Amino acid sequence: MNQILTPAFEVNPGVLDLAARVKLLLFDVDGVLTDGRLVIGDDGLEFKAFNSRDGHGIKMAQRNGIAVGIITGRTSRVVKHRVKDLGIRHVYQGCKEKLPVYQKLIKKLRLKPEQTAYVGDDVVDLPIMLRVGLAVTVQNAHPLVKQHAHWITPSIGGYCAAREVCDMLLHAHGLYHTEMQRYLAADKEPSGG
Numbered sequence: 001m002n003q004i005l006t007p008a009f010e011v012n013p014g015v016l017d018l019a020a021r022v023k024l025l026l027f028d029v030d031g032v033l034t035d036g037r038l039v040i041g042d043d044g045l046e047f048k049a050f051n052s053r054d055g056h057g058i059k060m061a062q063r064n065g066i067a068v069g070i071i072t073g074r075t076s077r078v079v080k081h082r083v084k085d086l087g088i089r090h091v092y093q094g095c096k097e098k099l100p101v102y103q104k105l106i107k108k109l110r111l112k113p114e115q116t117a118y119v120g121d122d123v124v125d126l127p128i129m130l131r132v133g134l135a136v137t138v139q140n141a142h143p144l145v146k147q148h149a150h151w152i153t154p155s156i157g158g159y160c161a162a163r164e165v166c167d168m169l170l171h172a173h174g175l176y177h178t179e180m181q182r183y184l185a186a187d188k189e190p191s192g193g
Contacts, residue, residue, distance in 0.1 A: 005180040007167040015151045018134045019172030023115045025061060026090075026102070026128070027162060029072040029079055031121035032138055035158030048078045051158060057166030058086050064175045066166075069105065071098050073124060099127040119165055121145060121157050136165055 011019075030036050033054060039047040058068050069090030070083055076093065083091045092101045106116055114133035118125065121141040129135035129148055137149040140156040151168070153161040170176040 005177045007164070007171050007176060009154050009164065009168075011151065011168055011171070015134070016168075016172040018114075018150055019117070019169050021114050022066065022117045022134055022169055022172075024067045024069065024090075024106070024109060024111055024117070025165065025169060026069045026071055026105075026116065026118045026132075028118075028120040028122075028125050029070060029076075030074060031141070031157040032119050033070075033082075033158065033162055035156065036121070036140075046076050046078060048076065048082075049158065050082055051160055051163070053160050054158075054162035054166075055082075055086050057163035058088065060179055061166040061169060062087060064170060064173065064179060066169055066173070067109070071095055071101050071105075071118075071128070073098065097127075098124065099131070102128045102131070117165070117169070119153075119162065 027033055030038065033050055034048045041047070062068055067090065068088050070079065070088060071092045072079065073095055074093065079093060090105060095101050106113065113131050116132045117134035117136060118128045118132045119136040120129055121138050123142055123144055126145060126148060129145070135149045136151050136153065137145045138153050138155065138157040138161040146152055153164045155161045155164055167176060170179055
């Protein structure tokens, strides 16, 4: 099989150029890594549903040298468990103002804004999205956010949108084909997300 493997969706070459510079991929949680619903039990415990394919995409991105982080307005033990499971090191919860957190993080990592991507779905994400090199949103995002995104994922939040972002970044970095070949090798059994 000599076919070059590429993601199953089309991406504008200009977006791929922006994506090729990205060294840090940041996500909002609610509405991006989840479908945005908040399920709260009578005891006050919060539940969120995450997509395993999104998780595996995040692991592949990290394995290929793309750092991943979370900047979210809510604080949740569920998120704490999920990011630990995925090995995400840059985690910021309870951020009423997300932009100062972003600015401190890129300064700490010595990155320029054009080396960063942010995936958000609501207007509270715009202050970061307007400054990053690659602003991404999900198919069911707020209309104003869609107007200011470089790329809109084919899927809605919580339903493989994050995986699409990871696949697109790997493709832009020229790593997607090699990463997918790992799964076609008969003598290896890669782990999931």
